[in-house]
Amino acid sequence: VINAGKSQHNEDQACCEVVCVERRPSPRGRLLSREAAPNSPSHLLPLSLAEPACLSLQGRKGFYFHYWALFDGHAGSGAAVMASQRLHLHICEQLRDLVDILQDPSPPPICLPPDPRAGPAEPSRMSLPEDDGEVPNDAVPRFHLEKVVSHESLVIGAIENAFKHMDEQIERERVSQHLSGGCCALAAVYLMGKFYVANAGDSRAIIIRNGEIIPMSREFTPETERQRLQFLEYLRPELLGKTFTHLEFPRRIHPKELGKKMLYRDQSMSGWAYKKIEEDDLKFPLVYGEGKKARAMATIGVTRGLGDHDLKVFSSNIHIKPFLSCFPEVRVYDLTQYEHCPDDVLVLGTDGLWDVTNDKEVASTVMEVLTNYEPNDPCRYTMVAQELVVRSRGVLKQRGWRMANDKLGSGDDISVFVIPL
Amino acid sequence: VINAGKSQHNEDQACCEVVCVERRPSPRGRLLSREAAPNSPSHLLPLSLAEPACLSLQGRKGFYFHYWALFDGHAGSGAAVMASQRLHLHICEQLRDLVDILQDPSPPPICLPPDPRAGPAEPSRMSLPEDDGEVPNDAVPRFHLEKVVSHESLVIGAIENAFKHMDEQIERERVSQHLSGGCCALAAVYLMGKFYVANAGDSRAIIIRNGEIIPMSREFTPETERQRLQFLEYLRPELLGKTFTHLEFPRRIHPKELGKKMLYRDQSMSGWAYKKIEEDDLKFPLVYGEGKKARAMATIGVTRGLGDHDLKVFSSNIHIKPFLSCFPEVRVYDLTQYEHCPDDVLVLGTDGLWDVTNDKEVASTVMEVLTNYEPNDPCRYTMVAQELVVRSRGVLKQRGWRMANDKLGSGDDISVFVIPL
Numbered sequence: 001v002i003n004a005g006k007s008q009h010n011e012d013q014a015c016c017e018v019v020c021v022e023r024r025p026s027p028r029g030r031l032l033s034r035e036a037a038p039n040s041p042s043h044l045l046p047l048s049l050a051e052p053a054c055l056s057l058q059g060r061k062g063f064y065f066h067y068w069a070l071f072d073g074h075a076g077s078g079a080a081v082m083a084s085q086r087l088h089l090h091i092c093e094q095l096r097d098l099v100d101i102l103q104d105p106s107p108p109p110i111c112l113p114p115d116p117r118a119g120p121a122e123p124s125r126m127s128l129p130e131d132d133g134e135v136p137n138d139a140v141p142r143f144h145l146e147k148v149v150s151h152e153s154l155v156i157g158a159i160e161n162a163f164k165h166m167d168e169q170i171e172r173e174r175v176s177q178h179l180s181g182g183c184c185a186l187a188a189v190y191l192m193g194k195f196y197v198a199n200a201g202d203s204r205a206i207i208i209r210n211g212e213i214i215p216m217s218r219e220f221t222p223e224t225e226r227q228r229l230q231f232l233e234y235l236r237p238e239l240l241g242k243t244f245t246h247l248e249f250p251r252r253i254h255p256k257e258l259g260k261k262m263l264y265r266d267q268s269m270s271g272w273a274y275k276k277i278e279e280d281d282l283k284f285p286l287v288y289g290e291g292k293k294a295r296a297m298a299t300i301g302v303t304r305g306l307g308d309h310d311l312k313v314f315s316s317n318i319h320i321k322p323f324l325s326c327f328p329e330v331r332v333y334d335l336t337q338y339e340h341c342p343d344d345v346l347v348l349g350t351d352g353l354w355d356v357t358n359d360k361e362v363a364s365t366v367m368e369v370l371t372n373y374e375p376n377d378p379c380r381y382t383m384v385a386q387e388l389v390v391r392s393r394g395v396l397k398q399r400g401w402r403m404a405n406d407k408l409g410s411g412d413d414i415s416v417f418v419i420p421l
Numbered sequence: 422v423i424n425a426g427k428s429q430h431n432e433d434q435a436c437c438e439v440v441c442v443e444r445r446p447s448p449r450g451r452l453l454s455r456e457a458a459p460n461s462p463s464h465l466l467p468l469s470l471a472e473p474a475c476l477s478l479q480g481r482k483g484f485y486f487h488y489w490a491l492f493d494g495h496a497g498s499g500a501a502v503m504a505s506q507r508l509h510l511h512i513c514e515q516l517r518d519l520v521d522i523l524q525d526p527s528p529p530p531i532c533l534p535p536d537p538r539a540g541p542a543e544p545s546r547m548s549l550p551e552d553d554g555e556v557p558n559d560a561v562p563r564f565h566l567e568k569v570v571s572h573e574s575l576v577i578g579a580i581e582n583a584f585k586h587m588d589e590q591i592e593r594e595r596v597s598q599h600l601s602g603g604c605c606a607l608a609a610v611y612l613m614g615k616f617y618v619a620n621a622g623d624s625r626a627i628i629i630r631n632g633e634i635i636p637m638s639r640e641f642t643p644e645t646e647r648q649r650l651q652f653l654e655y656l657r658p659e660l661l662g663k664t665f666t667h668l669e670f671p672r673r674i675h676p677k678e679l680g681k682k683m684l685y686r687d688q689s690m691s692g693w694a695y696k697k698i699e700e701d702d703l704k705f706p707l708v709y710g711e712g713k714k715a716r717a718m719a720t721i722g723v724t725r726g727l728g729d730h731d732l733k734v735f736s737s738n739i740h741i742k743p744f745l746s747c748f749p750e751v752r753v754y755d756l757t758q759y760e761h762c763p764d765d766v767l768v769l770g771t772d773g774l775w776d777v778t779n780d781k782e783v784a785s786t787v788m789e790v791l792t793n794y795e796p797n798d799p800c801r802y803t804m805v806a807q808e809l810v811v812r813s814r815g816v817l818k819q820r821g822w823r824m825a826n827d828k829l830g831s832g833d834d835i836s837v838f839v840i841p842l
Contacts, residue, residue, distance in 0.1 A: 097695060110671045112682040112695060147671035147711055149684055149693045156692025164689075235656050250531045250568035261533040263570055268585075268748040271577025272570045274518060274533055290568055327689040 001352075001393050001414045011073035012350050012413035013084035013183070019092050022062040023099035062099055067091070068417045069187035070203050072350040074300075076180025079170050079307030083183055087306075090165045091189060094158035102155070102192065107148050155191060156330045159198045163306070167326035171309045182307030185328065186217065186348055188419065193336045195346060198328035200304035202351045207333060208363045209344045209421070215359070216331050216346065220304035222287045222296040229296055229303065229323055230267035233286050239322050243313070244297060245283040247275075253282055292355065296323060304328070335421060342375035343367065344421040349388070352414035356403060357392045365391060366418070385418040422773075422814050422835045432494035433771050433834035434505035434604070440513050443483040444520035483520055488512070489838045490608035491624050493771040495721075497601025500591050500728030504604055508727075511586045512610060515579035523576070523613065528569050576612060577751045580619045584727070588747035592730045603729030606749065607638065607769055609840065614757045616767060619749035621725035623772045628754060629784045630765045630842070636780070637752050637767065641725035643708045643717040650717055650724065650744055651688035654707050660743050664734070665718060666704040668696075674703055713776065717744060725749070756842060763796035764788065765842040770809070773835035777824060778813045786812060787839070806839040 002010040067088045073080030101108045163185065170179055184201020197205045199217035207214040222229065226248060233239070233246040247264045250272075261274040262281070275281075289295050296303055297313050297320055304325045311320040333346075347362060357365075369387050373380035394401040394409025401409040423431040488509045494501030522529045584606065591600055605622020618626045620638035628635040643650065647669065654660070654667040668685045671693075682695040683702070696702075710716050717724055718734050718741055725746045732741040754767075768783055778786075790808050794801035815822040815830025822830040 094694070108684070108693075110684055111678060114680045114682065114697065145672060145710060145714070149671055153692045154694070157686065157690055157694035158692070160690050160692055161694050231652075232656070235653070250570055251566060257532060259535045261535065263529070263531055265578065268746065269578055269581050271574045271579070271581055271751065272529075273515070273575070273578035273582050276535070289566060293566070325689065330692065 001389050003411070003413050010413055011077045011080060011181075011183075012352070012415040013071040013073065013077065013080040014415055014417070015067070015069050015071075015084040015088060016417070017067045017088050018064055019067055019088050020062060020064045021092050021095045021099060022060050024096050061103075063103065063192070065091075065095070066190040067187065068348060068419060069185065070348050070350050070415050070417065071183045071185050071306075072201065072203055072352075072413065072415070073183040074181050074302070075308075075311070078174070078177070078179035079181050080183035082170055082173070082177065082179055083166055083185055083306050086169060087162065087166045087185065087187060090162035090169070091159055091187075093165070094162045095155070098154055098158060102151055108151060108154055110146060110149070151192075152194065152332055155189075155194075155196055156332070159187070159189060159196055159330055160327055163198065163200060163326050163328050167306045170307045174307070174309060179307065182305050182311065182324075184302055184305045184350070186350075187328070188346060188348060188417075190335075193334065195333040195335060196330055197333070197346075197348075198330045200306070200326060200328040201302045202354075203349065204351075204354045205346060205348045206359055206362065207344070207346050207421070208366050209338065209340065211363065211367065213359045213363050214333070216333060218329065219351075220325070220329075221302055222294040222300075223290070225303040226287045227267050227270075228325075229286055232323060234267050236322075239319075240286070240297070240313075241316075241318050243283060243316065243318060244286045245281055246286050247281060248285055248287055249281070252285075252288075253277055255282055258282075296320070300324070340421040342420065343370045345381065345384070346417075346419040346421060347388070348417040348419070350413060350415045352410045352412035353388060353392050353416055355392075355412060356407065356410045357388070362388060381418045381420055385416040388416045388418070389414045422810050424832070424834050431834055432498045432501060432602075432604075433773070433836040434492040434494065434498065434501040435490065435836055435838070436492075436505040436509065437487075437489045437838070438509050439485055439487055440509050441483060441485045442513050442516045442520060443481050445517050482524075484524065484613070486512075486516070487611040488608065489769060489840060490606065491769050491771050491836050491838065492604040492606050492727075493622065493624055493773075493834065493836070494604040495602050495723070496729075496732070499595070499598070499600035500602050501604035503591055503594070503598065503600055504587055504606055504727050507590060508583065508587045508606065508608060511583035511590070512580055512608075514586070515583045516576070516612075519575055519579060523572055529572060529575055531567060531570070572613075573615065573753055576610075576615075576617055577753070580608070580610060580617055580751055581748055584619065584621060584747050584749050588727045591728045595728070595730060600728065603726050603732065603745075605723055605726045605771070607771075608749070609767060609769060609838075611756075614755065616754040616756065617751055618754070618767075618769075619751045621727070621747060621749040622723045623775075624770060625772075625775045626767060626769045627780055627783065628765070628767050628842070629787050630759065630761065632784065632788065634780045634784050635754070637754060639750065640772075641746070641750075642723055643715040643721075644711070646724040646746075647708045648688050648691075649746075650707055653744060655688050657743075660740075661707070661718070661734075662737070662739050664704060664737065664739060665707045666702055667707050668702060669706055669708055670702070673706075673709075674698055676703055679703075717741070721745070761842040763841065764791045766802065766805070767838075767840040767842060768809070769838040769840070771834060771836045773831045773833035774809060774813050774837055776813075776833060777828065777831045778809070783809060802839045802841055806837040809837045809839070810835045 069087060071080040071083045184203050186203035186205060187198045189196040197216040202219040202221055205216035207216055230246045233244060247266055250263050253262060258277050260277050262277050263272045264275045265272050284298060287296055288298060295301055299313055299320055306326055308324055309321055312318055345366060365388055366384050369384045370380055391403060392410045392414050394403040403409050490508060492501040492504045594600060605624050607624035607626060608619045610617040618637040623640040623642055626637035628637055651667045668687055671684050674683060679698050681698050683698050684693045685696050686693050705719060708717055709719060716722055720734055720741055727747055729745055730742055733739055766787060786809055787805050790805045791801055812824060813831045813835050815824040824830050
């Protein structure tokens, strides 16, 4: 729902894809299936996973992954639109070097030859014994220790770097493509029996399995990332022109209060203590406000995401971007570890949903709606997503848009994916 | 057990106390009950909580807290000995300003007058209305927002700052008092119905309630704090004389491998990816090794604790201390929220215990030993602690000290508190 039905303006974007990953040096991984229209008013597209999606591999070595993502833009939709069109291609690109490695059950090789594109047919496998032979005995025995890196952590690393490359592309093309603003990004990648849920921002993913709620993400906001921001400001005060104090106070301090004692906390503290107010404490606090009103540098309410390269502190020349992170937290859910029934789902939603509807309410709506449809009715998941969106938007009454509990509906864009497990 | 019975040398220290906190400006909070002898061979002292411990308050306003702590020294016992004698006094000192505030059920005041010692009888309460009147209307309405700070978070802040002051005292007195080395610190404070468990290092606390294990701490090691260390090195490479690389690799790289691709991860990644090896990557990695062998700057296996002010990277002039944190993580357990039976306990142990005995094994030993004693027998908890220590040490056999499962016993000092809830 665009801005909860209250305006024409839309900053939420979405994408679902089945993406082929072909081994280099074959041509670039091709996209299959449909792509959500970037400015489509509804992101509730059904996706049939039963399609023979990767026929196009046609004997070439590779695999495919399923992909769903939500992008909640701010200060414009440019970054969100581009990310919805490109992030999965960056993930594909990162995975292309891993085609052989991920399909081999033995642990990934630590070291590869310089250029796999120029190497033999199975370069990553061939190189390993030779490498080992080349490493000489070292004076300190523990230098021989080798960490075993799992396949799963290679996929996590690929997704993390894909977010970084996506962010760099937005930076490069923001002028020529007129890309405004930034966006939160929440992406779910299904690959080889596992869901990888990557979140950078304040969207949220939960799994509902047998009525139980399993959180698949956490939110990154000035409140949850306070200590990271304070630590950075403390180490590099010049980044903010020394305009802000890295200390947090429960409210702004008035100059008249100099010399009194006030509650504070710094980058190392999770509790609070009193300190004597000094001149420096009168600066604006790096992190200020509570809940949805919390802001970093009095400007932004999310601390991770893509874009925002030109964002500055209001009426100043201070860049915000160094304090933001484009890296997601990636959580893994192994589908093969559990039995799933047709009512078990992964729900992805932007904050438009979660601001007014908590995990339990979402879970009970999911269960309520699914019981109204046959387990093999493919549209049942779409109906759940629609119901979640509409309930969070509410109904227009005399006193504004109201939900069933008579509270105000979400004033934000609302996007939801409901994915059967 | 000193060094698991294998030597005379001891670096573990412990302390248990009932500490009186008197309001300023009355004389300094006095210690009651016994103090663990700093170099006592056994830390399994029984403590009778039923004693009328705070009679000494004699009408003066104040409260008392119960305190247990373990200090696992390294590179000497000096820091551990001093911390075992002083940390509770620093906690007391921090709490003295909070005597009135913690005993008042209304939320703590945000702002206090300049010097509570010179103020009226109830300075913190008196000042509040006046303060509010002084804060003028501000142009931006959200400046009026005031965070509500809980009593609990004031106690957490007091404990956090007590650790900092303890660390500063060790720094000041290390030369005159010949204090060598550093120490991990794990402290449990029982105050007004809640346990506050503060951990800086690799000791561990768990609660066993009705057979269920509730973790009350996590370990701080080069592995668990890798990203914090890498972030600091990345932002301030001059701290380490550019001797180390902030990137982590699964093993050391040989110069001959320049130009090949190797797995790595940086401060933003939890997964792994391949990168082309460059000259800079040949530097020693900031974090290296796995498990108990993991080291920061090739030197130290714990990343939080007290002391270590003179610790340097081997045969260099590079100080380690800026990378260590003296701040604990504090977890709170509200005793009033649950019914407890005589078999419910809080277990504190140094890594000498946990290296060879996991949470489940500890819980089953606790339950096994407690059933051998009457529920009202006060020595039953001491017997559990003794059994936990002895089982982890093992028995001297022909092939060394062996535990019941025939694995090698702990080669470290082992200290355990078992505290009935």
